[in-house]
Amino acid sequence: MLNVVLFGPPGSGKGTQSEGIIKKYGLAHISTGDILRHEIKEGTELGKTAAEYINRGELVPDALIIEMLENKIDSLANPNGVIFDGFPRTVEQAKALKVMLSGRGQVVDVMINLEVDQEELIARLLKRGETSGRSDDNLETIQKRINVYECQTAPVIGFYKAEGSYRGICGTGTIEEIFERISEALDPCLA
Ligand code: AP5
Numbered sequence: 001m002l003n004v005v006l007f008g009p010p011g012s013g014k015g016t017q018s019e020g021i022i023k024k025y026g027l028a029h030i031s032t033g034d035i036l037r038h039e040i041k042e043g044t045e046l047g048k049t050a051a052e053y054i055n056r057g058e059l060v061p062d063a064l065i066i067e068m069l070e071n072k073i074d075s076l077a078n079p080n081g082v083i084f085d086g087f088p089r090t091v092e093q094a095k096a097l098k099v100m101l102s103g104r105g106q107v108v109d110v111m112i113n114l115e116v117d118q119e120e121l122i123a124r125l126l127k128r129g130e131t132s133g134r135s136d137d138n139l140e141t142i143q144k145r146i147n148v149y150e151c152q153t154a155p156v157i158g159f160y161k162a163e164g165s166y167r168g169i170c171g172t173g174t175i176e177e178i179f180e181r182i183s184e185a186l187d188p189c190l191a
Contacts, residue, residue: 002081008114011121028078057144111160114171
């Protein structure tokens with residue numbers, strides 16, 4: 001069992017690196033951003049509320065996200081563990097995840113923080129915005145998302161440092177180079 005929080009600012013490569021981790025380690029994948037975009041596409045009440053926050057580059061309220069995540073965890077019964085992509089994004093969410101997992105006799109084994117500088121984040125997201133159709137991949141919203149990350153999400157780093165599960169990883173270079181660094185952090189957890 002390996003539970004991984006894949007953490008980092010918008011555009012740091014969480015979704016990209018999740019693919020390799022899922023393949024190599026056979027983990028289930030929970031991306032709160034993907035779930036919210038699905039809800040928006042389906043036109044659900046949650047989707048309608050979430051769209052307002054996402055389009056402004058703000059975080060969806062903790063209560064909605066935590067309930068959504070709890071339902072999702074219950075629907076996944078993967079014996080290998082889970083990769084959490086884009087969650088937790090506040091200290092409140094990190095505390096809630098700890099409670100959810102401990103109720104199931106589990107913990108977050110490792111939190112991987114992909115470290116990428118702002119200039120690179122903006123360049124990556126503007127480039128993706130050319131083809132992704134994502135409503136939040138425009139310069140104004142990208143800058144807002146990065147500010148929100150700094151103010152509300154970066155404090156989660158301190159939470160996992162205190163828990164002893166934090167690993168900072170350089171998130172620049174080729175996708176393969178970064179994956180190699182992530183593997184070096186994850187392999188010992190399975191030994
Ligand atoms: P979410 O979908 O989670 O977006 P994000 O965190 O802003 O992250 P991105 O998906 O933009 O980037 P990523 O780190 O996954 O990078 P990627 O691999 O795509 O959340 C969207 C919104 O939903 C939030 O703003 C919020 O409103 C809401 N939300 C979601 N979760 C929430 C929560 N827990 N609480 C509250 N609200 C929540 O890569 C980016 C680009 O870079 C791609 O084009 C990729 O091809 C490219 N790239 C990747 N790696 C490299 C590399 N090594 N070199 C060059 N390019 C690269």
